[in-house]
Amino acid sequence: MLREPLSTDQAERVAPLLKALADPVRLRLVSIVAASEGGEACVCDLNDAFDLSQPTISHHLKVLHDAGLLDRTKRGVWVYYAVRREVLADVAALIGGGV
Template sequence: MTTALHETAEAQACCAPLVAAPISPADADALARTLKALADPARLRLLSLVAAHDGGEACVCDLTDPVGLSQPTVSHHLKVLVDAGLLTRDKRGVWAYYALVPDTLDSVAAALGTQLRS
């Protein structure tokens, strides 16, 4: 086999064609923002605490002691989670209540599973 033919055969062997659509640039950006919001132990704990509360919602005042952070720090983490679309915020008088956005974590898991299986 000549060198050129040999190199072409090697390229074809290692460069398999795509069999599924890869994640789009826009979807990759959105998923990365969500994963970045989740990639913090305090935020993961806050999501868990909100989900574990009666009715699936919690006031910021219920979350500071369990995570051992100051109220401004907890509020910052909650804002990041709201901005990422993982939590909703409902202001009631002077208190803010947070709840999980339904099916958001399932959607993140599904997106990861789809991309990793592709």
């Protein structure tokens, strides 16, 4: 972005990611998941990290998943979330000027 303007395709790809991350709770959720052992975290552990209701956390996780920032898998009664590192790389490249 510092060397040349973003293309329309780049802007359209990255804008929804930035919109999803533009909330302190969602930003923290991505950070917690990314820093978790094995790069994934159980929703039960994520709920404990916030003073918010479980439906509120689930809403934020859905926004992040729908934006393509998180993958989710169900194991028994629990849902596990993992950061999609290649998607975060797009955001990092934009912020770092490497797009």
